[in-house]
Each structure stands twice: as structure tokens, then as C-alpha cells.
Amino acid sequence: MNQNHPICSPVISRILAVLMAFGAVAIDWKIKTLLTSKIFVPSGPIDISPWFSLWLGIYPEALKSNHQFWASLALNIGMALLAVMLATWLFTTQDRRKIGAIGLVLGGVLGNLLERLCDGTITNVFYLHHGGYFDFLFNAGDAFIVVGVLILILGNLVPHPKCCVEMAA
Numbered sequence: 001m002n003q004n005h006p007i008c009s010p011v012i013s014r015i016l017a018v019l020m021a022f023g024a025v026a027i028d029w030k031i032k033t034l035l036t037s038k039i040f041v042p043s044g045p046i047d048i049s050p051w052f053s054l055w056l057g058i059y060p061e062a063l064k065s066n067h068q069f070w071a072s073l074a075l076n077i078g079m080a081l082l083a084v085m086l087a088t089w090l091f092t093t094q095d096r097r098k099i100g101a102i103g104l105v106l107g108g109v110l111g112n113l114l115e116r117l118c119d120g121t122i123t124n125v126f127y128l129h130h131g132g133y134f135d136f137l138f139n140a141g142d143a144f145i146v147v148g149v150l151i152l153i154l155g156n157l158v159p160h161p162k163c164c165v166e167m168a169a
Contacts, residue, residue, distance in 0.1 A: 013096050017103030024107025025114060028140040032123045045127055055127040057137050079113040097155045104148030111141035
């Protein structure tokens with residue numbers, strides 16, 4: 001891809017990353033809304049494959065004590081600060097390959113923060129498991145964060161063409 005290609009434009013790359021972030025938030029929110037609605041409330045896991053199931057796990061942010069309130073508040077503030085740092089990184093990085101990955105991570109963080117602030121809960125719906133070797137219950141926001149971080153890590157391990165690194169001034 002050459003420097004003059006439209007996707008190499010810094011403005012277009014960042015707009016696409018912001019759209020990815022909002023798309024990740026929308027997908028995360030829609031999945032949680034659908035699976036917690038009165039239409040779909042499973043009594044146990046719904047097996048999709050031998051190692052993957054849908055299982056509704058809702059974790060309320062209990063405010064039983066002053067300590068739990070402050071811990072929850074600190075976590076919410078930390079997530080908001082992380083979102084601000086990711087947005088700053090998104091608009092200042094010169095590496096185009098990082099822009100999309102940062103957008104995914106930002107979308108996952110915003111989706112989880114939005115749920116904590118609006119519902120006061122954490123809803124996990126995807127269940128990866130294998131005979132007691134591993135058990136992971138997570139939501140779409142968590143998946144976007146993991147995929148974005150993996151892309152960032154792999155992007156640092158694989159050499160990339162000059163076009164994707166240097167942005168036109």
C-alpha cells in the first residue's frame with residue numbers, strides 16, 4: 001500500500017478506529033441486552049460446542065459496605081482514566097497498525113465502563129471451558145480488549161512496511 005492510498009490518511013485511519021470503538025460498545029451492549037432480556041433467560045449453560053457455551057453470569061456491584069463502595073468507585077475512575085489514555089494514544093500515535101487495535105481496546109473498556117455505570121453490574125455471557133483445564137466466563141467487551149491487545153503485541157513482533165508506520169504530515 002502506498003502513501004497516497006486513502007486508507008493511509010491519518011484522518012481516515014483515526015475515524016475508522018473511533019467507529020470501531022463505538023461499534024465494539026454497540027455490539028457489547030446489544031449482546032448483553034439480548035441475553036439479559038425476558039425473552040432469553042437460560043437456567044444453565046447453552047452448549048454451542050464441547051468447549052464453548054452461552055451462560056448468563058451477572059455480578060452485581062454490591063454496596064454492602066463503605067469499603068466496597070470506595071473500591072467500586074476507584075475501579076470506575078480507573079476505567080475512565082484508562083479510556084482517556086487510550087483515546088489520547090489513538091490520536092497521537094504515528095503507527096497506523098496500532099490505531100485499529102487501540103480502537104478495539106477502547107471500545108471494550110468503554111462497553112464495560114458503560115455497563116458498570118448504567119446497570120451497576122458486570123454481565124458475562126461467553127463461557128470457554130475444557131474438562132476442568134480452563135474455565136473463562138467473559139463478555140464481548142472483554143473479547144475486544146483481548147483481541148486489541150493481541151494485535152498490539154503481534155504488531156510489535158512483526159516488521160511492517162514504511163507506509164503503515166510513518167504518517168503524512
